[in-house]
Structures are given as C-alpha cells and as structure tokens.
Amino acid sequence: MSEYDLIIVGAGPAGLTGALYAGRSMLRTVLLEKGIPGGELLNTELIEDYPGFESVKGFELAEKMAAHALKFGAELVTDGVVSVAKGADGRFLATTESGAQYRAPVVLLTAGGTPTKLGVPGEIEYAGKGVSYCAVCDGHFFRGEVLGVVGGGDAAAEEADFLTRYASKVYLIHRRDELRASRIIQRRLFENAKIEVVWDTVVESIEGTADALAHLALRNVKTGAASALPVGGVFIFVGFRPNTGIVQGHVEHDEGGYLITDEVMMTSIPGLYAAGDVRAQLTRQVTTAVGDATTAVIAATRYLAEWKER
Numbered sequence: 001m002s003e004y005d006l007i008i009v010g011a012g013p014a015g016l017t018g019a020l021y022a023g024r025s026m027l028r029t030v031l032l033e034k035g036i037p038g039g040e041l042l043n044t045e046l047i048e049d050y051p052g053f054e055s056v057k058g059f060e061l062a063e064k065m066a067a068h069a070l071k072f073g074a075e076l077v078t079d080g081v082v083s084v085a086k087g088a089d090g091r092f093l094a095t096t097e098s099g100a101q102y103r104a105p106v107v108l109l110t111a112g113g114t115p116t117k118l119g120v121p122g123e124i125e126y127a128g129k130g131v132s133y134c135a136v137c138d139g140h141f142f143r144g145e146v147l148g149v150v151g152g153g154d155a156a157a158e159e160a161d162f163l164t165r166y167a168s169k170v171y172l173i174h175r176r177d178e179l180r181a182s183r184i185i186q187r188r189l190f191e192n193a194k195i196e197v198v199w200d201t202v203v204e205s206i207e208g209t210a211d212a213l214a215h216l217a218l219r220n221v222k223t224g225a226a227s228a229l230p231v232g233g234v235f236i237f238v239g240f241r242p243n244t245g246i247v248q249g250h251v252e253h254d255e256g257g258y259l260i261t262d263e264v265m266m267t268s269i270p271g272l273y274a275a276g277d278v279r280a281q282l283t284r285q286v287t288t289a290v291g292d293a294t295t296a297v298i299a300a301t302r303y304l305a306e307w308k309e310r
C-alpha cells in the first residue's frame with residue numbers, strides 16, 4: 001500500500017494539469033494512467049483552439065503537457081484504476097488492474113469519457129479524416145462543404161445547427177421518425193434552412209478514397225431502400241459515456257452520468273474532486289479540462305490542509 005496526499009486518475013489534459021499544480025504545491029501525488037498520457041489529445045489530429053498554439057498536433061501537445069506536468073515531481077504510474085472507495089478513516093483507496101493499492105485523503109478523477117461509436121465500416125479508417133465527434137473542435141475544417149450529422153438527441157440537433165456556420169448544407173441522419181432533442185432545440189433545427197433531416201435512416205458504412213471520405217452508404221429502416229449521400233465529413237453524436245464507473249458508492253450525477261460538482265470541482269463525496277470530460281458542464285474542451293483541474297487542485301490543497309489538522 002502506497003500513501004500519497006493526492007491520487008489523480010487519468011492523465012489527459014485535466015489529469016496532467018492537476019499533476020502540474022499538485023507538484024508545484026508540493027503535494028505527494030500519484031498520477032494513475034491506464035495508457036499513454038495525453039487522453040483524447042492522442043486521438044486528435046490538430047488542435048487550433050488552445051491559446052498560445054495556433055495549430056498544434058494532438059500528440060505534440062500531449063507530449064508537452066506530460067513533460068511539463070512531471071517536471072514538478074508527480075509520479076506517473078501506468079496502470080488502470082479499477083475502483084476508488086472511501087474508507088472509514090476518510091481516506092480513499094484506489095485499486096489498480098495490477099492489484100496495486102494507493103491511499104490518499106484526496107482523489108481527483110480525470111478519467112474523461114468515450115464518444116459512442118456507430119460501429120460501421122469506415123468509421124475508424126476515416127476518424128480525423130472526415131469522421132468527427134466534436135463540432136466545436138472540427139467544424140471549421142469543413143467550410144463550404146456538405147456534412148452529415150448522425151443522431152437524434154440534443155447533442156446531434158444542437159451541433160447540426162452549429163455546423164451550418166461552416167457547412168453549405170447539413171443532413172441530420174436519424175434512425176427514427178422523430179427526434180429526442182428538446183422542443184426548443186428542435187424548433188431551431190427546423191427553422192434552419194441549411195438543415196435537412198433524413199428520417200428513418202441508418203448509416204451502413206462510411207466510404208471514400210485512400211485520402212478522403214466521399215459518401216455515406218445509407219439504408220432506410222422502413223423501406224429497406226439503400227442510397228449514397230455524398231458528404232465532405234460526418235459528425236457522430238450518438239452518445240458519450242463518462243468514465244465514472246470505478247467510483248464505489250453513490251456520487252451525484254446528471255442524467256448522462258456526468259459528475260455534478262460544486263464551483264471548486266468537489267463532487268458529492270467530500271475529498272473526491274472531478275475535472276474535465278467526466279464533469280457535468282456546458283462544454284468539453286481542452287481549455288475547460290485544464291481550467292477545471294487548476295481549480296480542483298488549488299481547492300484540494302486547502303481541503304487537505306484542513307483534513308490534516310483534524
């Protein structure tokens with residue numbers, strides 16, 4: 001059993017920022033990451049909205065963030081966390097896949113989340129080359145193009161509307177004959193002349209050349225009719241699952257499973273902080289992840305000082 005002041009779960013932008021601030025605050029910190037540090041940055045070709053970097057490759061920003069974070073003394077361990085539980089003494093116990101155990105009075109959960117995939121041929125091949133899961137991040141790459149958006153909930157409808165700032169036309173492809181999105185979002189969608197809804201339709205595959213996506217192979221689920229929709233890109237919004245399942249016991253969350261925090265990022269479990277994509281908030285970006293983690297660690301430092309005086 002290893003004892004620390006702070007355990008950080010996940011080394012994406014939020015976890016790496018947390019480690020940086022924790023190191024500078026002289027907290028004994030362990031950063032537990034199941035893969036390579038960088039999180040979703042590693043799945044992002046170019047980042048063009050991180051201040052100070054007009055255009056930077058995702059993996060480059062990840063490497064810079066990791067080197068900077070570890071410079072101040074946080075310890076990085078490559079191991080997946082399988083559970084985080086608060087003990088009777090008020091300390092948290094984090095258990096990893098390898099069976100190692102780490103104990104600390106404070107945990108910062110920065111495990112991010114995973115966009116739900118359609119699971120169709122071409123989705124992985126064209127990821128970052130026409131297939132995207134983030135309109136704010138990638139919309140501007142598709143100026144003047146025809147786009148497909150897949151989904152029928154709030155995210156799909158809102159992002160279809162957002163994408164018309166760039167696209168000449170957006171087809172919203174939905175497998176049912178009505179949307180799940182809220183009434184007000186639907187109204188905005190239907191009033192937008194650049195959007196056409198393709199009802200009762202699923203994407204069967206995403207197709208193109210070696211370099212670029214060219215069209216979506218569609219199938220109408222009622223008639224069975226197949227068609228090809230030429231698009232420059234497709235944005236998929238069929239769900240996003242925050243990685244919160246490792247926390248034992250009840251933590252307050254919203255209907256999407258995102259953790260609800262107070263203004264200093266503490267969850268409903270005292271001493272358990274959450275930052276970045278796991279947290280319920282308006283948007284999920286690199287800038288918001290690093291901002292959340294900064295606030296969380298500064299607040300956690302104070303919490304820890306009070307905890308030690310008890």
Ligand SMILES: Cc1cc2nc3c(=O)[nH]c(=O)nc-3n(C[C@H](O)[C@H](O)[C@H](O)COP(=O)(O)OP(=O)(O)OC[C@H]3O[C@@H](n4cnc5c(N)ncnc54)[C@H](O)[C@@H]3O)c2cc1C
Binds near residue numbers: 048
């Ligand atoms: C395709 C794509 C493109 C994007 N483009 C942009 C963009 O251009 N600009 C922008 O600002 N944002 C962009 N985003 C959003 C941005 O990447 C995220 O908001 C940001 O990475 C969130 O950081 P995070 O640290 O909260 O989570 P993540 O980046 O998801 O990192 C979470 C980390 O936790 C680790 N982890 C998960 N579970 C465990 C566990 N049990 N044990 C140990 N480790 C664990 C994961 O391996 C991962 O490294 C994009 C997202 C996607 C998916």
